[in-house]
Amino acid sequence: MPEGSYVHIEGLKRYFDVSAPWLVRKLERRPRQIVQAVDGIDIEIAKGETFSLVGESGCGKSTVARLVVGLYPPTDGRIEFDGNNMATRRKQGAHSTLRRRMQMIFQDPFASLNPRWRVFDIIAEPIRAFGLSKDKADLEKQVGDLLEQVKLTPADGRKYPHEFSGGQRQRISIARALASQPEFLVCDEPTSALDVSVQAQILNLMMDLQRRLKLTYLFISHNLAVVYHISTRVGVMYLGRLVEQAPTDTLFRRPKHPYTRMLLDTIPDLDMTGRQRAPVAGEVPSPLNPPSGCSFHPRCPFANERCKVERPKALPIEGGTVACHGIEEGRIPIEDRSYTARG
Amino acid sequence: MATNNPPLLEVRNLRVEFPTRRGTLLAVDDVSFDIAPGEVLGVVGESGAGKSLTGNAIIGLLEPPGRIAAGEIRLEGKRIDNLPYEEMRKIRGARIGAIFQDPLTSLNPLYSVSHQLVETIQTHLPLSASAARARALELLKEVGIPGAEERIDHYPHQFSGGMRQRVVIALALCAGPRLIVADEPTTALDVSIQAQIIALLKKLCREHGTAVMLVTHDMGVIAETADRVAVMYAGRIVEVGPVRDVIKHAQHPYTKGLMGSIPSLGVRTERLTQIDGSMPRLTAIPKGCAFNPRCTARGERCLVERPDLMPAGASRAACWLHDARGVGAPVPLARETVNA
Numbered sequence: 001m002p003e004g005s006y007v008h009i010e011g012l013k014r015y016f017d018v019s020a021p022w023l024v025r026k027l028e029r030r031p032r033q034i035v036q037a038v039d040g041i042d043i044e045i046a047k048g049e050t051f052s053l054v055g056e057s058g059c060g061k062s063t064v065a066r067l068v069v070g071l072y073p074p075t076d077g078r079i080e081f082d083g084n085n086m087a088t089r090r091k092q093g094a095h096s097t098l099r100r101r102m103q104m105i106f107q108d109p110f111a112s113l114n115p116r117w118r119v120f121d122i123i124a125e126p127i128r129a130f131g132l133s134k135d136k137a138d139l140e141k142q143v144g145d146l147l148e149q150v151k152l153t154p155a156d157g158r159k160y161p162h163e164f165s166g167g168q169r170q171r172i173s174i175a176r177a178l179a180s181q182p183e184f185l186v187c188d189e190p191t192s193a194l195d196v197s198v199q200a201q202i203l204n205l206m207m208d209l210q211r212r213l214k215l216t217y218l219f220i221s222h223n224l225a226v227v228y229h230i231s232t233r234v235g236v237m238y239l240g241r242l243v244e245q246a247p248t249d250t251l252f253r254r255p256k257h258p259y260t261r262m263l264l265d266t267i268p269d270l271d272m273t274g275r276q277r278a279p280v281a282g283e284v285p286s287p288l289n290p291p292s293g294c295s296f297h298p299r300c301p302f303a304n305e306r307c308k309v310e311r312p313k314a315l316p317i318e319g320g321t322v323a324c325h326g327i328e329e330g331r332i333p334i335e336d337r338s339y340t341a342r343g
Numbered sequence: 344m345a346t347n348n349p350p351l352l353e354v355r356n357l358r359v360e361f362p363t364r365r366g367t368l369l370a371v372d373d374v375s376f377d378i379a380p381g382e383v384l385g386v387v388g389e390s391g392a393g394k395s396l397t398g399n400a401i402i403g404l405l406e407p408p409g410r411i412a413a414g415e416i417r418l419e420g421k422r423i424d425n426l427p428y429e430e431m432r433k434i435r436g437a438r439i440g441a442i443f444q445d446p447l448t449s450l451n452p453l454y455s456v457s458h459q460l461v462e463t464i465q466t467h468l469p470l471s472a473s474a475a476r477a478r479a480l481e482l483l484k485e486v487g488i489p490g491a492e493e494r495i496d497h498y499p500h501q502f503s504g505g506m507r508q509r510v511v512i513a514l515a516l517c518a519g520p521r522l523i524v525a526d527e528p529t530t531a532l533d534v535s536i537q538a539q540i541i542a543l544l545k546k547l548c549r550e551h552g553t554a555v556m557l558v559t560h561d562m563g564v565i566a567e568t569a570d571r572v573a574v575m576y577a578g579r580i581v582e583v584g585p586v587r588d589v590i591k592h593a594q595h596p597y598t599k600g601l602m603g604s605i606p607s608l609g610v611r612t613e614r615l616t617q618i619d620g621s622m623p624r625l626t627a628i629p630k631g632c633a634f635n636p637r638c639t640a641r642g643e644r645c646l647v648e649r650p651d652l653m654p655a656g657a658s659r660a661a662c663w664l665h666d667a668r669g670v671g672a673p674v675p676l677a678r679e680t681v682n683a
């Protein structure tokens with residue numbers, strides 16, 4: 001594990017078998033169908049940074065998130081957290097201390113809170129489960145402090161989730177995630193279900209908490225402008241693979257992979273400069289039978305014969321990595337993009 | 344963009360109410376606007392502001408007990424808000440097309456796309472089955488379904504999300520409507536596909552003079568598509584004006600806050616601009632200006648008198664800052680403003 005790496009992910013794979021039941025398959029002579037949701041991903045996250053994953057729907061972002069916090073076992077590959085191999089630790093039963101140190105926040109603040117529990121009990125549950133409070137008074141104090149951390153009040157603990165707005169419920173999920181005093185938070189589209197004005201409140205809160213509590217984030221979003229604001233580094237996924245990763249400024253200023261460039265071209269232009277969004281050619285192919293070689297080749301303007309047969313490897317470039325034959329061969333020019341500031 | 348033509352759609356003083364056990368909820372309060380032929384009016388505002396109810400009132404699909412309590416809606420000069428259900432149903436297919444957020448609500452999973460298109464076409468146009476099928480194919484090509492000939496007989500589940508939304512747009516276009524009411528048509532789609540759907544809607548306005556009421560909370564979509572924008576807050580329009588002006592020179596404090604809270608590329612800040620607090624519930628709309636508990640510019644007048652839309656820059660805004668008498672003596676915000 002390289003120096004400075006806090007979360008180390010290597011060759012991570014997760015396949016899902018989505019075949020019809022055996023009998024149906026035999027009767028209708030259908031083959032087995034395997035979705036390669038995550039197909040060999042390497043990520044390093046340093047302590048205190050925010051690493052974001054972006055990509056179109058179905059590219060495997062949430063699957064990576066679930067693998068990292070241990071909600072799915074990987075099909076292959078390894079995940080190390082602060083020097084601990086998660087798979088080995090699971091076998092040794094030393095898993096729960098590690099679980100305490102990493103928590104997950106989900107997209108849907110409605111589905112992720114138990115509607116029959118009071119907010120107090122929702123937030124107290126991880127504290128109780130990990131035995132983190134001395135007595136009842138201490139528990140009450142901890143829950144009250146957590147509610148204040150997320151800009152709610154201790155009195156809100158007596159209410160039920162349905163009494164809160166979407167943004168307030170997401171605050172409750174954040175308080176719950178913080179209850180076990182984690183160091184590492186995996187956030188899967190935490191603001192996608194919220195209005196922009198509420199999103200700004202939640203993103204500000206997350207950035208404040210990160211500074212105050214020295215948290216490390218794995219952040220997942222399909223909103224590139226949000227990612228631009230909160231990330232230290234960004235990884236771009238396409239059909240289960242990481243096609244490019246780089247420090248945030250580099251990625252947005254000097255994108256290299258043709259898919260990254262295409263994604264950046266789809267960001268709507270609020271400056272009204274008259275720039276048209278490039279209408280993107282084609283859609284994400286089915287992950288059931290991803291294209292051969294570079295899976296982006298059917299949509300790529302730079303594709304050649306090699307791209308159709310050989311899967312490109314992630315190679316280091318300008319502080320990041322890019323998996324693209326065209327970049328490796330130097331036949332795709334890398335240029336600075338300029339963004340006009342707004343207002 | 345033909346703003347000098349007489350309006351295609353006129354909405355005047357629209358009020359939508361929900362009678363409940365605990366009294367009547369006023370969800371849309373005195374909303375007025377026009378849409379010209381070929382024009383795209385964007386309607387923005389946060390969840391619960393009344394955007395969808397306004398759209399549903401226009402297409403005659405308010406779900407009971409919701410009802411239009413006051414006001415008039417006219418399409419090409421003719422009132423449509425008081426028509427019997429059957430008559431409105433005909434107008435809905437023929438002259439007004441509807442597109443919703445989830446394409447699956449508009450498609451029947453049990454029938455092939457060709458079946459659904461042909462049926463809708465024949466309901467509104469006097470065409471034979473084969474002529475209707477030819478028109479269906481033409482529409483699918485127009486909305487950009489690749490390989491339309493092979494795909495026309497497929498079922499909705501065999502299409503991707505973006506493709507399904509195109510099929511829904513094709514369905515909405517069957518009878519050549521004058522107005523399309525699109526409620527969050529791209530919200531469920533990826534940005535890459537969003538851009539394609541937006542380009543398609545714009546092409547329709549340009550080539551067929553169709554007017555569009557585009558409801559969304561995505562300012563990016565509005566910036567690229569709309570000619571004018573109406574911003575809704577707590578059931579009312581708080582600002583309306585040309586898209587450039589509303590985005591670059593917002594006049595209402597709520598619009599300013601909304602614009603500021605959108606993360607944009609190029610400027611990275613420690614914090615995003617945020618509007619503290621949250622939109623009031625319908626049961627607790629504050630007196631005076633409904634935005635006053637969150638407004639840093641508020642004055643004494645804002646707490647008692649409700650502003651209507653008034654000229655403000657190139658737009659119109661419902662805010663006393665634009666009135667000659669102003670907001671009155673400043674009233675600082677209460678400290679315990681609850682966060683959304």
Ligand SMILES: Nc1ncnc2c1ncn2[C@@H]1O[C@H](COP(=O)(O)OP(=O)(O)OP(=O)(O)O)[C@@H](O)[C@H]1O
Nearest residue numbers: 016018035037056057058059060061062063064287
């Ligand atoms: N439990 C599962 N069983 C079968 N297939 C799955 C399962 N979970 C995910 N998949 C498939 O794996 C692929 C990646 O899914 P994932 O949820 O990780 O995508 P995502 O990038 O998070 O997309 P979105 O932006 O829509 O949330 C998809 O094709 C999905 O259908």
Ligand SMILES: Nc1ncnc2c1ncn2[C@@H]1O[C@H](COP(=O)(O)OP(=O)(O)O)[C@@H](O)[C@H]1O
Nearest residue numbers: 361370389390391392393394395396397409625
């Ligand atoms: N059936 C209903 N009964 C009571 N209130 C409703 C009903 N439908 C909508 N509302 C309320 O009307 C307001 C506006 O709703 P809507 O038009 O759907 O908002 P949006 O701007 O998000 O589209 C919201 O406060 C909503 O809760």
Ligand code: SF4
Nearest residue numbers: 294300307324325326
């Ligand atoms: S490897 Fe080839 S097809 Fe893939 S992105 Fe690079 S140039 Fe395009």
Ligand code: SF4
Nearest residue numbers: 632635638645662663
């Ligand atoms: S009327 Fe007063 S409270 Fe309302 S937006 Fe204007 S300044 Fe703010």
Ligand SMILES: [Mg+2]
Nearest residue numbers: 061062063188
């Ligand atoms: Mg996901």
Ligand SMILES: [Mg+2]
Nearest residue numbers: 394395396526
């Ligand atoms: Mg709505």
